Amino acid sequence: VQLVESGGASVQPGGSLRLSCEASGPQCTGLCMGWFRQAPGKEREGVAAIDPSGAATYSDSVKGRSTISKGSAWNILLLQMDSLKPEDTAMYTCAMGQAYCYTLRPWNFQYWGQGTQVTVS
Secondary structure, eight states, rough: OOEEEEOOOOOOOOOEEEEEEEEEESSSSSSSSEEEEOOOTTTEEEEEEOOOOOOEEOOOOTTTTTEEOOOOSSSSEEEEOOOOGGOOEEEEEEEEEESSSGOOOGGGEEOOOOOOOOEEE
């Protein structure tokens, strides 16, 4: 399974971005998908995840400002981020996991992309 992110950019505070992740490889429907971020000098943080039923989980840091969703194709994952803050600056990475993804814990995700940079300043 390969995951490729896109959509990262530099934006001003209060701006919006939509991140996209495209999965390819062996059929991997039935897995949950999520977004993580890591800022320099900080630990990786789970941002949002969506399970096969469409149920979504968000971290407190982005709840109310972000929406995770599946694209029209099963292999597309989106993250709409609004009201961006400087503290949202990080490398955002897409991931897929088999279970317990609602925990937003990295060890529950088996497949990872390379990331896309979001800078808010």
